[in-house]
Amino acid sequence: MKRFLLACLLLAATFAAPAFAEGQFKVLVVAIPNRYHHDYAVVAKPQFEQMAQRHAFDMDWSWNTSPFDGDLSKYAAIVLLNTPGDELKGAQRTALESYVRAGGGVVAVHRALIFNPPGEWPWFEKLVGRTFRIHPMVQTATVRVDDPAFPAAFGLPARWIWTDEWYEFGEPLLPGLRTVLSVDERSYDPTRIWPGQTARGMGADHPVAWHHAYDGGRVFATALGHTPALYEDRLYLEHLYGGLWWAATGKGIEAAARDSR
Template sequence: MSKQRPLLVLFLLAIIFPLMTWGQKADRILIFTKTRGYAHASIPAGVEAMQEIAAKRNIQVDTTSNVEWFTSEKLKPYAALVFISTNGSVLNEEQREAFKEYIHSGGGFMGVHGASAGARTWPWYQEMVGGAFSSHPEPKEGVLLRGNLLHPINRDFPEHMVWKDEWYNFSQVEEGLTILLWADEASYIGGEYGKNHPIAWIRDFEGGRSFYTALGHFSYHFTDAIFRKHLEAGLLYAMGKDAETASF
């Protein structure tokens, strides 16, 4: 009997391990860069930065601008979808349904800069992102203010920082967001919110998770160490990782 025990253990592991891991998303992300109309020149720099951040975390990356990737089966392996300055309504109804199914099954979304300008005729997408882009002044310097001071995703961001960007205004901002960064409208001209102007946030949404940052208009932004930590923390949140114990 003792000789049979190792075989029994291996047999049980062969059954139990797949059951334990079934349904879990691997450490793999999909970077999506499709645009229709205006395309930010910073998109390649954003892709490169996210690839380097992922490599640091041993996360596998696929990158595409092909909307045919949006099927239930093709999206299933990904822990997060990363939209880098996507623009325009690019997904058809079937692809939108696959996207919704992905989020409803616990998937994560990360939107960078122009991602809030995508799918303006798709209310579900705007709600999932958390805000819909409406306008911005010419790029200029302003001051970023740290929002939720206690949230671990924010711990490496200074309480205030001078930053040059397109300071996005939004036609709507959803309720229930955890605001990570505010724009200090007293520091520049062109804001439309007054005291409370959100620029980056997170939210749980319909079974999934969403991180959005309006920063990232210029290519050089993606070499900034603080901004990279901001992106890294946002990615970990979107993937469902514990940012509190993550080492930056």
Template sequence: MAALLLASACAFPHLVVAGAPPVTGVAAGSPAEVSSARPALLVFTRTAGWRHDSIPQAVATLRDLADQAGFDIVHSEDPAMFDDARLPGFRAVLFANTTGEVLDPVQRAAFERYVAAGGAFMGVHSAADTGKQWPWYGDLVGAWFKGHPPGLQATEVRFESGRGPDGLQRWRVSDEIYNYRRNPRAGVDVIATVDESTYAGGTMGADHPIAWCHRAAGGRAWYTGLGHDPALYADPVFRAHLLRGLRYATGLSGDC
């Protein structure tokens, strides 16, 4: 399987391998080479709306965590990656601070087939502010972004079912805190909530999920609403939270 993934990845145009800047539009030069025979993950950071300053930190962090878990990272902003030839070469597809309508109907259909065949999705922060004209994606991510209070605010994150790093139950964090169009709890397994009494501008009430996972459309999906602030990616708790998500999405762990 690893050799097949390597062969597939080396055949892909429009790729950016770990450490290189993203390619947008058409690819230039020869196809990128993956440095080893390890399975690959696609980190997709295309934006068709607000562009987060934390995208470089998100990519670098996901690269480090993937390396710990035994994966190579392919980073791209080229929507042409989403076709039936390329997608099966990836263990999981990670949307890191994407925004807006980043895929056309043909590319959307290819991604739907990838997930239906057992592919996996991981979303970070504004992955929930993506694909709002794509109902299937809304179900995959779990809930769409509705709005957020201005600026960064300190809040208390409460991990459920022992899913905090080293059993951590409560974590004080400063970030941009999303409100969602719906509470996703009925359709997902909630990992963590935020306590709206600890900051201003929450609109979801006493039950405000901020991270969750679920089996979705034939595959796996994991999402966290945190990740706006570039500084957060240096926080060991957040990094452990992302690593747990990566392990779930890639099938290394059955518990998100």
């Protein structure tokens, strides 16, 4: 009798499991190794898998752009993890544009903020929001939280010591960009760069993460994430998930603003 009851319980658990396994939303992470960013992906993949388990969302991981040849509508957000827009070609670009216009979310991480050659796909450059100029050598610096009411900043201290490539950008390509994090250029040397190159920094206003609404969708961009070891850092992963959660759902901002009143 006990064996019969145990078998019934196991059978019930088997049929019930799919319902509990369904995530609250589904995400596509595209991580294409490139010249300067290749080792990061093998470190980041298991961390994203744990993130998906911890936060109960479903995830597809891709090493190439083939998902853009299929149906993107099943994804609440697409993470371009060190994957720039120039990896997409032809109809794949049209697919991303249609996805965003239908309300999809995009998270652009580090190398995804650089598009080559500039001006070839203006829509994508506006999606990112700023045009990359140059970066000095990797250095430790102080990151400031400028928008504590945005989910990508919830887990961060007001001042954060971080080591990365400090991308420099041109002026915003469109209005409405909200800076989440900025770097204090007084805490590192913006001119420390390789022979033959020149970097001068951006001055007092040097954003490194921002968000905005764009063409019907939501976009979170962060310039942080060059070194593979960074993808094992708890605070950085909280930063990424906060931006991903907002891009996928649009949630977090209103609650934070209400609580602050």
